[in-house]
Amino acid sequence: MRIKLLCLIVLVFFCLPPYDGNSFESVHGYRDERILTKLSEEFDKYIEIGNYSSNTKDVKMETYKPSSNSSQLHLNVDITKQINQSVKKEFGFEKNAVFRYIVYKKNYRSIKNNDGVNCLKIVNDDLNEIGKSKELMRSLDFSRQQLTTTFYLNITRNCSKFRHERGYINHPLSENEYDFPLAFSILTYTDIELTERLLRLIYRPHNFYCVHIDSNMSQNDQRTLRNIANCLSNVFIANESIDVKWGGFSLLEAELSCMKTLWPYKNWKYYLNLAGQEFPLKTNRQIVAILKVLDGANVVERSRTVYENRYKMAKSPPPHNITLAKGSMHVAVNRYFVDFCLHDQRSLDFLDWLKQTKIPDETFFSSLNYNPHLGIKGSFIGDAETNKLTHFFLRFVIWKYPGINRCRGKYIRGICIIGVEDLHKAYHGKELFVNKFNLDFEHIALDCLEEVLYEKTWVEYMKDLPVNTSYYRTLDYAKLQLKV
Template structure:
């Protein structure tokens, strides 16, 4: 019995041990974890107070940047300065900032051009052959564009066009072979991007900017330090407007977009959606007007945008992000240097790098066509104030910041604008008259003796004025201006002008696509230093040599 009792006692004790042991093991694990956490916290606090003590002791002994360069060997300068900069951002040296920016621009450019290498390449036509004027390639491309135009007309019966096209002669039907080929292409290849498409696509701005191929870096220090201000006066065709914006966009530039008060509400909504993706350097105009051809309302959007663009640089425009006037490392953001006017049916012929080079070659001079010989006196009834001689020109202009400031803020300019209100075609009078009255003393205006021979570089245009000029490959004319098409590509490529006017996507999508391809290739090659650009032709112009200089 004793043996049995001891045996049963042993079994009972083993049972109790098995029931209790899991709990004891869990407790041991928890205790070990708590101990480990406690030790980690202790070590972290100890290290923190040690670093604080070291920093507080070291701070008074940190020398200035100049002292660092004097007291240490050249091989150690970079390391010492970088350590000091980690603790005191105000010690950042300007040369180092420039070097860092150049490195960032290079890294962005390498990624961008690698990622978008095929995005702007036209797959349906050979643009290089079109630029070379190859007759066979041109005939095929013209046939394709006509098929696309006919499909556009069928699919979008409610055309956005508000001006009447003049058909010079019947347009031949494209070959059946080309027509069948186009209809077999994927629908997305020449997809029409509508107002609704842009509203939806811009819900994710980061993705929109990346997939559409926007260049969000200055690419070069020279471009970063030379911002340009643009006005975009638009009223229809969101796809053409967005492609224009994309082609001239850089983060250092400023953009003001004015949408006609009569424009389709859906178009306005789409333009606003695109502008919102670029924060402060792409802004809608503070006011909108209903533009009517031949009246002061044509000029008014430009005046609104000039005023808005000056306000943006001064940090006074509503809705600006805090610190907008500051650039990298707290440096003052460079103010824009020149103001360029654009409309929604235009496209650049030069890269941003080339625009900067050309404008710097102007050396502060304005470029504006002007004539007195053909200035119609019946456009006004009374002479202008302040002895200003009225000159006929164009609303397409390239003017410096000082001229914009004069037009917006000078009492003399305000009186002249009041006089212009009651004249015909004031948009053709303002910029030319301001530029060709040197007695006003505006830096950059013309003080030479032969305004009639001044070359204008603002626009490439083909005028169809019978019977003198009869060259219009598209056979489409609006107000005596030829609608540009594939047949104009060679002239466009060889033109020294900065922009071209006019393009209609619903009539010829290929010409704009080939211009985009060339701009992309030129931008890439300039970034990779495979292409150079000479400004000698621009720097030697009469209006550059004979300009009103800044008063000393």
């Protein structure tokens, strides 16, 4: 029986073709459903392992109860011992194929598009497949039914069912990821489904998440988001609900609310902020590997242009000799930076000063990171005018400029809504996240990005693939940072 089981494992993991974009089974070579079923049956005979709890500190293992067939007893006991011995810390990270298959079986749920398109071909810019998808979306009888608040309110009545059926990965998948937890904020004001799908794809049980609910959202939408958070022990609703208005202080206020909500959880290494219409371009394994090689550096954009008209209404110069810098409000920053934002008196004075200005969210984080005399660990100590900061790798965004049209989707308020023809450039770039999607426009773009990233997550896990971080480790963010 031992030889039989090992032969099945070898056949499944090494002998069959790789992922071709059609199904998860083909990612790992599970082309023959009979083989997958047989392997599943063999494991079911030998072991019973409990579901991972939604609590990040609770992993339950059930005791194996041998059958009356004494010929299987030794194999049953051997595998049970193997599994128990492989559990490190709260989760197991054994690298053998047996253990990996068990984790996969307990966590994998198909997140495949329902439109019959080959997503791998689309992200690789296959013109025939892109044309097929666009023709499908143009057809008069084609419509995509979005998930409603009623759906979410019903399914979250049973949290185990919600986590299981929606495909939340309830295992860190690697020791590197487990040892490097991240904190995410999501600011949302619309589209519950898009927000939930973003959360699902970036979710891991050892990370920490804050969702800021705009106070203008309907009571039904707010209740839905709270129910979703209640089903995930490491997802929190921001302590304050702000009426966010673009260009005013409220956007920064909402972000700081999530920082305050997540600050008490001491384990996370980096804080990343997202909007509800954004989506990752890299897996959690990739994001962790990239941030680790930055060695604590804060990733904060700085523009070469400072818009003086945004500050001219202020009645005094910026406090504490702060030189103003303009950049994106989207950041990846260490705990020292967040601590400074929330608690240092110089930061609080600067926030008060910014209330007099326009678009302060594009001034606050950049100014803190590019004034090294403030002493924030990981801040930039080089010359922002000459060092390599022009490629801001946190976001893929296509902006509208006069006479230039790089968007194959459509522009709304100067930002490209990503379509299927934009996916190739976004997916194969260096950026970690993409802005932005709209489920009412070329939804196959989002469906395919989600499918390919989810499948890639499992390919990385099952094959324990390394992440190429050579580009990121050479950036001046990492080389020219303040070490305290």
